[in-house]
Amino acid sequence: MELEEVIYKRRTIRRFKEKPISIDILKKLIDFARLAPMARNIQGLEFIIVQKAEIREELFPLVRWASSLPEDQRTPEEGRQPTAYIIVLVNKKIKNSYYDFDVGAAVENILLGAVNFGLGCCWMGSIDRKGIRKLFIIPDYYEITHVISMGYPDEESVTEPYEDSFDYWKDDRGQIYVPKRGLNEILLKIF
Numbered sequence: 041m042e043l044e045e046v047i048y049k050r051r052t053i054r055r056f057k058e059k060p061i062s063i064d065i066l067k068k069l070i071d072f073a074r075l076a077p078m079a080r081n082i083q084g085l086e087f088i089i090v091q092k093a094e095i096r097e098e099l100f101p102l103v104r105w106a107s108s109l110p111e112d113q114r115t116p117e118e119g120r121q122p123t124a125y126i127i128v129l130v131n132k133k134i135k136n137s138y139y140d141f142d143v144g145a146a147v148e149n150i151l152l153g154a155v156n157f158g159l160g161c162c163w164m165g166s167i168d169r170k171g172i173r174k175l176f177i178i179p180d181y182y183e184i185t186h187v188i189s190m191g192y193p194d195e196e197s198v199t200e201p202y203e204d205s206f207d208y209w210k211d212d213r214g215q216i217y218v219p220k221r222g223l224n225e226i227l228l229k230i231f
Protein backbone atom coordinates (compact mmCIF):
# COMPACT_ATOMS: atom_id res chain seq x y z
CA MET A 41 0.00 0.00 0.00
CA GLU A 42 1.27 3.49 -0.79
CA LEU A 43 2.09 5.62 2.25
CA GLU A 44 -0.50 8.23 1.24
CA GLU A 45 -3.22 5.57 1.13
CA VAL A 46 -2.17 4.21 4.53
CA ILE A 47 -2.34 7.67 6.11
CA TYR A 48 -5.80 8.40 4.71
CA LYS A 49 -7.10 4.91 5.49
CA ARG A 50 -6.01 4.71 9.14
CA ARG A 51 -8.94 5.14 11.51
CA THR A 52 -9.38 3.88 15.03
CA ILE A 53 -10.93 0.40 14.94
CA ARG A 54 -12.60 -1.16 17.99
CA ARG A 55 -14.28 -4.30 16.53
CA PHE A 56 -12.18 -7.13 15.15
CA LYS A 57 -12.45 -10.48 13.36
CA GLU A 58 -11.34 -13.56 15.29
CA LYS A 59 -8.50 -14.21 12.82
CA PRO A 60 -5.16 -14.29 14.71
CA ILE A 61 -2.24 -11.99 13.86
CA SER A 62 1.07 -13.72 13.16
CA ILE A 63 3.89 -13.11 15.61
CA ASP A 64 6.13 -12.04 12.72
CA ILE A 65 3.74 -9.15 11.95
CA LEU A 66 3.55 -8.14 15.62
CA LYS A 67 7.35 -8.15 15.91
CA LYS A 68 7.61 -6.12 12.72
CA LEU A 69 5.33 -3.46 14.25
CA ILE A 70 7.67 -3.19 17.24
CA ASP A 71 10.54 -2.85 14.80
CA PHE A 72 8.72 0.07 13.13
CA ALA A 73 8.42 1.68 16.58
CA ARG A 74 12.13 1.13 17.24
CA LEU A 75 13.02 3.28 14.24
CA ALA A 76 10.80 6.24 15.16
CA PRO A 77 12.36 9.63 15.94
CA MET A 78 13.35 10.00 19.63
CA ALA A 79 14.42 13.24 21.28
CA ARG A 80 18.25 13.26 21.58
CA ASN A 81 17.99 9.68 20.29
CA ILE A 82 17.58 8.44 23.87
CA GLN A 83 15.55 5.29 23.36
CA GLY A 84 13.62 4.55 26.52
CA LEU A 85 10.60 2.90 24.89
CA GLU A 86 9.99 -0.81 25.38
CA PHE A 87 7.01 -3.00 24.52
CA ILE A 88 5.05 -6.09 25.53
CA ILE A 89 3.13 -8.16 22.97
CA VAL A 90 0.01 -9.92 24.21
CA GLN A 91 -1.30 -12.69 22.01
CA LYS A 92 -2.40 -15.66 24.12
CA ALA A 93 -6.18 -15.93 24.54
CA GLU A 94 -6.10 -16.47 28.31
CA ILE A 95 -3.93 -13.36 28.88
CA ARG A 96 -6.03 -11.30 26.46
CA GLU A 97 -9.08 -12.17 28.51
CA GLU A 98 -7.40 -10.78 31.62
CA LEU A 99 -6.24 -7.61 29.87
CA PHE A 100 -9.57 -6.85 28.19
CA PRO A 101 -11.35 -5.52 31.33
CA LEU A 102 -8.37 -3.20 31.99
CA VAL A 103 -8.95 -1.04 28.88
CA ARG A 104 -11.84 1.36 28.29
CA TRP A 105 -13.50 1.94 24.97
CA ALA A 106 -14.96 4.85 23.01
CA SER A 107 -16.03 7.32 25.70
CA SER A 108 -17.71 9.56 23.07
CA LEU A 109 -20.24 6.87 22.15
CA PRO A 110 -23.38 5.92 24.12
CA GLU A 111 -22.50 3.28 26.71
CA ASP A 112 -24.15 0.37 24.85
CA GLN A 113 -22.01 1.05 21.73
CA ARG A 114 -18.61 1.33 23.40
CA THR A 115 -17.13 -2.02 24.33
CA PRO A 116 -16.59 -4.68 21.66
CA GLU A 117 -18.79 -7.71 22.25
CA GLU A 118 -17.47 -11.26 22.58
CA GLY A 119 -16.16 -12.56 19.29
CA ARG A 120 -15.21 -9.05 18.13
CA GLN A 121 -12.54 -8.24 20.70
CA PRO A 122 -8.85 -7.53 19.97
CA THR A 123 -6.75 -10.51 18.94
CA ALA A 124 -3.53 -8.86 20.12
CA TYR A 125 -2.30 -5.96 22.20
CA ILE A 126 0.93 -4.01 22.40
CA ILE A 127 1.67 -2.41 25.76
CA VAL A 128 3.83 0.70 25.46
CA LEU A 129 6.33 1.24 28.27
CA VAL A 130 8.95 3.86 29.08
CA ASN A 131 12.01 2.51 30.84
CA LYS A 132 12.70 5.42 33.19
CA LYS A 133 16.20 4.10 33.92
CA ILE A 134 16.98 5.05 30.33
CA LYS A 135 14.78 8.14 29.97
CA ASN A 136 12.82 9.73 32.80
CA SER A 137 11.48 12.91 31.18
CA TYR A 138 10.42 14.41 27.83
CA TYR A 139 9.32 11.13 26.35
CA ASP A 140 5.73 12.01 25.40
CA PHE A 141 6.63 12.99 21.86
CA ASP A 142 8.76 9.85 21.47
CA VAL A 143 5.76 7.75 22.48
CA GLY A 144 3.54 9.54 19.96
CA ALA A 145 5.97 9.03 17.11
CA ALA A 146 6.53 5.36 17.93
CA VAL A 147 2.83 4.59 18.35
CA GLU A 148 1.96 6.28 15.06
CA ASN A 149 4.59 4.13 13.32
CA ILE A 150 2.84 1.07 14.76
CA LEU A 151 -0.64 2.29 13.76
CA LEU A 152 0.38 3.09 10.19
CA GLY A 153 2.42 -0.10 9.88
CA ALA A 154 -0.61 -2.06 11.05
CA VAL A 155 -2.82 -0.56 8.32
CA ASN A 156 -0.25 -1.70 5.79
CA PHE A 157 -0.74 -5.29 7.04
CA GLY A 158 -4.54 -4.98 6.80
CA LEU A 159 -4.91 -4.54 10.58
CA GLY A 160 -6.88 -2.03 12.61
CA CYS A 161 -5.83 -0.54 15.95
CA CYS A 162 -7.11 1.44 18.87
CA TRP A 163 -4.52 3.55 20.69
CA MET A 164 -5.71 3.52 24.31
CA GLY A 165 -4.82 5.89 27.14
CA SER A 166 -7.84 5.15 29.29
CA ILE A 167 -6.39 2.04 30.91
CA ASP A 168 -6.06 0.57 34.38
CA ARG A 169 -2.31 1.03 34.81
CA LYS A 170 -2.24 -0.48 38.28
CA GLY A 171 -4.05 -3.59 37.08
CA ILE A 172 -1.80 -3.92 34.03
CA ARG A 173 1.34 -3.53 36.17
CA LYS A 174 0.12 -6.31 38.44
CA LEU A 175 -0.99 -8.63 35.62
CA PHE A 176 2.33 -8.45 33.75
CA ILE A 177 4.55 -7.96 36.83
CA ILE A 178 5.97 -4.72 35.41
CA PRO A 179 8.61 -3.13 37.69
CA ASP A 180 8.10 0.43 39.02
CA TYR A 181 10.86 1.91 36.87
CA TYR A 182 8.61 1.41 33.84
CA GLU A 183 5.86 3.90 33.07
CA ILE A 184 2.93 2.23 31.37
CA THR A 185 1.90 4.86 28.84
CA HIS A 186 -0.66 3.19 26.54
CA VAL A 187 -2.11 -0.03 25.24
CA ILE A 188 -2.62 -0.55 21.51
CA SER A 189 -5.48 -2.95 20.86
CA MET A 190 -5.48 -4.58 17.45
CA GLY A 191 -6.86 -7.13 15.06
CA TYR A 192 -8.28 -7.55 11.58
CA PRO A 193 -11.05 -4.92 11.31
CA ASP A 194 -14.68 -5.92 11.68
CA GLU A 195 -16.08 -2.41 11.41
CA GLU A 196 -15.62 0.59 9.18
CA SER A 197 -14.76 4.11 10.15
CA VAL A 198 -14.59 7.17 7.92
CA THR A 199 -13.95 10.86 8.42
CA GLU A 200 -16.55 13.56 7.89
CA PRO A 201 -16.16 17.34 7.86
CA TYR A 202 -16.19 18.87 11.33
CA GLU A 203 -19.25 21.03 12.02
CA ASP A 204 -19.89 21.74 15.67
CA SER A 205 -18.74 18.67 17.63
CA PHE A 206 -15.58 16.61 17.84
CA ASP A 207 -17.58 13.56 18.98
CA TYR A 208 -17.32 10.56 16.71
CA TRP A 209 -20.59 8.64 16.23
CA LYS A 210 -22.04 5.44 14.80
CA ASP A 211 -24.94 4.97 12.36
CA ASP A 212 -27.52 2.12 12.45
CA ARG A 213 -25.22 -0.14 10.42
CA GLY A 214 -22.37 0.33 12.89
CA GLN A 215 -20.28 2.57 10.62
CA ILE A 216 -18.28 5.14 12.56
CA TYR A 217 -17.95 8.77 11.51
CA VAL A 218 -15.02 10.82 12.81
CA PRO A 219 -15.33 14.61 12.38
CA LYS A 220 -12.06 16.18 11.29
CA ARG A 221 -11.38 19.89 10.85
CA GLY A 222 -10.72 20.85 7.23
CA LEU A 223 -7.31 21.60 5.78
CA ASN A 224 -8.28 25.23 5.21
CA GLU A 225 -9.26 25.60 8.87
CA ILE A 226 -5.95 24.37 10.28
CA LEU A 227 -3.56 25.76 7.69
CA LEU A 228 -3.33 29.30 9.01
CA LYS A 229 -0.95 30.96 6.63
CA ILE A 230 1.39 30.27 3.77
CA PHE A 231 4.35 32.59 3.50
Ligand SMILES: Cc1cc2nc3c(=O)[nH]c(=O)nc-3n(C[C@H](O)[C@H](O)[C@H](O)COP(=O)(O)O)c2cc1C
Binds near residue numbers: 050165166167
Ligand atom coordinates in the same frame (compact mmCIF):
# COMPACT_ATOMS: atom_id res chain seq x y z
C1 LIG B 1 -3.42 9.45 23.21
C2 LIG B 1 -4.70 8.77 22.77
C3 LIG B 1 -5.43 8.06 23.68
C4 LIG B 1 -6.61 7.40 23.27
N1 LIG B 1 -7.28 6.63 24.19
C5 LIG B 1 -8.37 5.94 23.79
C6 LIG B 1 -9.03 5.07 24.72
O1 LIG B 1 -8.61 4.93 25.87
N2 LIG B 1 -10.12 4.37 24.30
C7 LIG B 1 -10.57 4.47 22.99
O2 LIG B 1 -11.56 3.81 22.68
N3 LIG B 1 -9.97 5.29 22.09
C8 LIG B 1 -8.88 6.01 22.45
N4 LIG B 1 -8.21 6.81 21.55
C9 LIG B 1 -8.68 6.86 20.13
C10 LIG B 1 -9.35 8.20 19.80
O3 LIG B 1 -10.65 8.19 20.33
C11 LIG B 1 -9.36 8.37 18.27
O4 LIG B 1 -8.04 8.47 17.82
C12 LIG B 1 -10.13 9.62 17.86
O5 LIG B 1 -11.51 9.46 18.14
C13 LIG B 1 -9.96 9.97 16.39
O6 LIG B 1 -10.34 8.88 15.58
P1 LIG B 1 -9.33 8.33 14.47
O7 LIG B 1 -8.18 7.68 15.21
O8 LIG B 1 -10.13 7.35 13.69
O9 LIG B 1 -8.86 9.50 13.67
C14 LIG B 1 -7.06 7.48 21.93
C15 LIG B 1 -6.28 8.21 21.01
C16 LIG B 1 -5.12 8.84 21.41
C17 LIG B 1 -4.30 9.60 20.40
